[in-house]
Amino acid sequence: MELKKIIESKSFSFDYDRYARNLDFPTSLVVYLETVFSPNLNRVIQKNLPTIEKIYADAGKTFVYLPALLLEMTDLLPYFKPLAVIDETVTSQNITPIVTTKLFAELNISTDCQGGMLLTRTGNGNTMTLTPLMVKGFTMKAFLIEHASLSKIWDNRKYSTVLTDDRWPDMDDTPSKDPELHFNEDIARIVSEIDERIRYLKEKGLFHLLSETIAPMLLPQLSRLHITDDYRIFLPDYRNMEIKMNPLSKTVYFLFLCNPWGISLNSLSYYHCELTEIYRLVSGRSNLDDMAESIRRLADPSDNSIYEKCSRIKRAFLQDLSDDIAKNYYVFGEINEPKRISLSRSLVEIPDALKNISNDQRITRQNMDIISALIKGIPNI
Template structure:
């Protein structure tokens, strides 16, 4: 497609993107995205895409592309919670209120088109985010895998009746979509649905609903194009925090005097658990080497000690029975608490972070269970465990 467009006389800049920040890669997903941008206020271009917006979006979607007319896209509202879920070390450190206010004011100018030129700065920020260093000021951005193509199209082209590259892009996408749909159909036939279900079965319904809701919100923001305004600002925030953030050495959890669980690295994000599940977590956290489920009975007194410190219950017999249910050989109650702990972390943060903190094993169904973050660190002779986790109260 690109060579054909060049042959037809269109000016095209193509380049391969640099590797993006690991945190942003979880939420960006720009593959198969087409963006119309404008740095100079092209009246005719903006008018066409404003008046035919819904039809054009549908055409691109049917060809397998996400499409955004960037000059006519509003800044998203209430994204801080979503961002903190996917990038928890930005929890309470990112604020978009000033950007939202600016776009709210500019939105009032949409009808007389001052809005488009006023938001040229945001268009420029996106080009910089993508790594574009060329001179094209308006036209189409095509993101395909790690390749970016910027195709020039301006008011002058419209006045001179130069055909828009839009239809070439749509035709190419349609052909590619037919091939990809066939490959996807064949690959789905080989997927084991039991494996997919096994991943989610250990999460409670509330957590699964929250994860699904968050993913739908992210997908809606991406489909609307609003997410494109957030990405450059996120990148800048991450760069500003680079000196104080080291993703290769995530800190452990801390237990305060009231036995609440916090993650200092994530701006003291609290992980909420009931008293007994919290005692189970404290037990495993106090054993970075891990504990075999078949040997939990050896830790009955230690677990009871944690439970007594944490719980407000006064019924000692009932508390003893609850602990015995967990440590008794062959009793599966422990897995209920492991599942609750997993749900609590997955409810607070995205999987790639949460999986470091849950009680897990090297192999699914393994008898040895441990917290990956401190288990991995405690087995590394080059890292002092005291630097990466703080044993809870005894």
């Protein structure tokens, strides 16, 4: 009997919408599964993994070998689950049987199925197909080539193209005079390497199942933000993670941190004195003559400086946190809206010296507003 007919006769299918709708399982995946670790099969797969991946890539599929993803997932878990405790009992030898057992329970498949298997989503995406991996009388390579051909789908986009689907549109190189547009353009250009790695794993599928296997789900929780007396930035509830910035970026960050209601970029000139005093604290310098121009540029929304600092602030948090978490800590705001840090100030711990600067400058601005209003009310003589 020809190999194609043998594979078809030994495979069985079931309805995706009925059994697997809640699974993170794109149509492009072919996942190697086993209920019990097979040393021989795993040795062959590990030795020939690049070849196997290419066989399926040529058919528009992505071959997923879970032990190869374990190290990547373990490395990235602290990034999107800062409070997670990694289960060290999950190893490259048992990760596939553990995930297989969970999948079979979800799909209502008997765990009596033994040996290596390939699970794929076939046809128009409404069918899941499970195929025993080995057939006597044929080489594994011949088997995989035929299986890849059978499981080929209409949409043959490879994963590498999926990654580029959400690229930011090209921006006009001409500097914009609109501070709102400039702010959003600079923020949009920041793409974290770690975010790309997480997107890669998510496109591989079974992302949540894998993360739950390696580290049980914890309720989302934001860390406190602690500013030390020497103006270092820590997230104490995320293993005392330090967020590092240069003095000028810290100055901008502390300005927004001390003004929780937000700041319109067009009104930055009103905060020149506050920026100066914050920088004096952060730098530990009393003579700021050589920094006067840098501080002036920070308070000028028509200058690039404020946008660069906001971009660096965002990048500093994205180095260690996923955007879902980091967005609570960096400076952000919709177009034509004040820019602010959304983190609840009940989670913020800052030195009194910073608080006092903000309070003093706010009173000064309020007094200036009152004087300005009074002057406008005096009739011309």
